[in-house]
Amino acid sequence: MKKPLILVTNDDGITAPGIRELIDIMNGIGEVYVVAPDKPQSGMGHAVTIHSTLRVEKIIIDKGPQKEWACSGTPVDCVKLAMDQLLPRKPDLCVSGINHGSNSSINVIYSGTMSAAIEGGIEGIPSVGFSLCDFSYSADFKSSRKYIELIVKNVLDNPMPEGVVLNVNIPKAEEKELKGIKICRQANALWEEEFDKRIDPKGKTYYWMTGKWVNHDKGDDTDEWALDNNYISIVPVRFDLTAYHALEKIKQWNFII
């Protein structure tokens, strides 16, 4: 059987331990092409580079056999450039991550890792974003290895529902503590910002964004619940943002001029 062609990207940058682990796992499954940012691009959401130029550099980081390019752009730029310029054909799979830190709940919207996967989905590639709920550079990315293999096997063996990509989050836990996989909805949680206001050496004000994570959702069918209970969460994510349930309500408003 022909090996699947796999595009790997992330938002922490091409040298981050999370993507190196994901590349290693994918090398056991298919023919791997890596197009990833040349520097950290966390929190870039679905940003694209439209007013400036992009660079890509073919590089060698380890013994392979994957092919790799470092790109000056955002995670979404990486997917677009890979598709149009760097891959020999449309890939069979796009995987993004493993992100250093959670992309559960509303974080899916801020995450460059998930936006890259969503861009893959928009372009018709079965796509998955993987994130580990541990921000540390030296996080243990090995504990979930067999789960990542199982999820990717499923994505390759089953048709992905149209307009859907998968958001996979992995709890910070040892392998033996992991209880399995839960298919979930996105929890209703958010960041409540508290900006840290400081004065620079010239006496001018500047701010650091900080905040606390607040989960308003008590459901046991959410990604937050699954992660809190040591399950790996999979949320099927869509990029048709239409709030279909609200169409009829808005139509009843008075729009006669």
Add this chain to the structure above:
Amino acid sequence: MKKPLILVTNDDGITAPGIRELIDIMNGIGEVYVVAPDKPQSGMGHAVTIHSTLRVEKIIIDKGPQKEWACSGTPVDCVKLAMDQLLPRKPDLCVSGINHGSNSSINVIYSGTMSAAIEGGIEGIPSVGFSLCDFSYSADFKSSRKYIELIVKNVLDNPMPEGVVLNVNIPKAEEKELKGIKICRQANALWEEEFDKRIDPKGKTYYWMTGKWVNHDKGDDTDEWALDNNYISIVPVRFDLTAYHALEKIKQWNFII
């Protein structure tokens, strides 16, 4: 009656004609606070500034009476900073735009203008993004003025469905050509990228992102259809990205380890 408190932002930057028109319209409706990027931030999606600092500068651009701050960050940063640091209380309305160029269909995901409105929605503020389908700096933002007033009046008079923000697009047309308002779903359309590959003066390769807009959707209930037929489109947009229709299908995959 107490005037509503209105937060105005955009992604084209605080001096763009589109936001100046929107500020002028909002001054007739409420007490206006502007927190907008100090430079163009188109295509920034839902990016946030987490690894560097933010600045805000109180400025005066015209005779007011709005209060204005230029912010060094992304459109989403502007909303977050406004909420935590600059506004006297939670606003009654957040409006973003008027964007120079369409944010119909999948553009909602790439758009800084819409991401700012979505951030307002996440933070529980009734929020609307406005875009005019004309990229020109000197576009005619006046033709749709009474429609924008009517939409904002509706948003202030009716409860916004939970977890919903409005994506309003205005066709490029003279006032007398505008046929009214349509409530729509997001069309299934996308950008097909074609990168323009060039050689710099030092002999190294670089790329410009270009592409063509492809609409695969023949429905007459979409934003693309409405705009093509000189209607103003309103798509209710949600930020719970869960693909609920796909949950049961994915649960049937084999996740037993």
